[in-house]
Amino acid sequence: MPAGGFGIDVESVAESLQGAAGTETGTRRDTVRIALTKGRLEKKTLALLKSAGYDISELEAGSRKLIFALPDTGVEIVLAKAADVITYVEHGVCDMGVVGKDTIMEKGGSFYEMVDLGFGKCRFALATKKGKDVYGGYQTPVIATKYPAVTKAFFNRKNMDVETIKIEGSVELAPLLELADAIVDIVETGTTLKENGLEVIEDVAPISARVIVNLASAKLKKAAIQKVIAELESGLEG
Ligand SMILES: Nc1ncnc2c1ncn2[C@@H]1O[C@H](COP(=O)(O)OP(=O)(O)OP(=O)(O)O)[C@@H](O)[C@H]1O
Numbered sequence: 001m002p003a004g005g006f007g008i009d010v011e012s013v014a015e016s017l018q019g020a021a022g023t024e025t026g027t028r029r030d031t032v033r034i035a036l037t038k039g040r041l042e043k044k045t046l047a048l049l050k051s052a053g054y055d056i057s058e059l060e061a062g063s064r065k066l067i068f069a070l071p072d073t074g075v076e077i078v079l080a081k082a083a084d085v086i087t088y089v090e091h092g093v094c095d096m097g098v099v100g101k102d103t104i105m106e107k108g109g110s111f112y113e114m115v116d117l118g119f120g121k122c123r124f125a126l127a128t129k130k131g132k133d134v135y136g137g138y139q140t141p142v143i144a145t146k147y148p149a150v151t152k153a154f155f156n157r158k159n160m161d162v163e164t165i166k167i168e169g170s171v172e173l174a175p176l177l178e179l180a181d182a183i184v185d186i187v188e189t190g191t192t193l194k195e196n197g198l199e200v201i202e203d204v205a206p207i208s209a210r211v212i213v214n215l216a217s218a219k220l221k222k223a224a225i226q227k228v229i230a231e232l233e234s235g236l237e238g
């Protein structure tokens, strides 16, 4: 059962609403359009839709198509990159989205974060070369990461100054090449760290897939969106 159940996660809503302006929905009144994150979350999200009773055979067929109407439901599925899921939901061209908490934390934005789906589990962690003392030196630590906002917020909470360097992938290379003292990155099994002689110093935040909802759609399509969420809930339980 996901943390927080299927009611609105009040804390997350408050976070997400900071600086929010009303967003006009761009989707048809009789359609609920859901943006799904392609890649790692895709298979489990599609499995969830299937166990929730949706006919996803066209999506399962495998194609380069990006928008799919689910037969007899009024639900449309859009496949997008993680950060773009948030962009489409914020702008109201998609009513809902499924996206990792990592992307939500890094990109932020104005939307409701309504459900923790409980899959796609991993965590943000601070890691470095085995035996290295990141906190002990006299100089400002250099942290390499794909997630500079998450990294800055983490060290701000510690009242610590750090220099961040943005890396686009295989972040584990940065301490090995002596570009950085440590990294903030996603850890799932820990294999990538282990095979590169790195270790976790501290966990930063847990991550899992979340359902997000456009601010205006949540009001204008309340019943339809609640129905989809209830169906996803039944799919999770099934
Ligand atoms: N080991 C993992 N590494 C990265 N993301 C993971 C992992 N396990 C689960 N996830 C979740 O899967 C989501 C999608 O990850 P995926 O690697 O498919 O896309 P991405 O982060 O946009 O990377 P890329 O730019 O390589 O496509 C992440 O945002 C995260 O929530």
Ligand SMILES: O=P(O)(O)OC[C@H]1O[C@H](OP(=O)(O)OP(=O)(O)O)[C@H](O)[C@@H]1O
Pocket: 168, 169, 170, 171, 172, 185, 186, 187, 188, 189, 190, 191, 192, 193
């Ligand atoms: O703990 P593990 O199970 O080893 O998983 C963590 C690794 O997976 C992700 O990388 P990804 O495969 O997305 O490649 P990237 O680093 O190029 O983004 C993440 O950035 C770590 O490198």
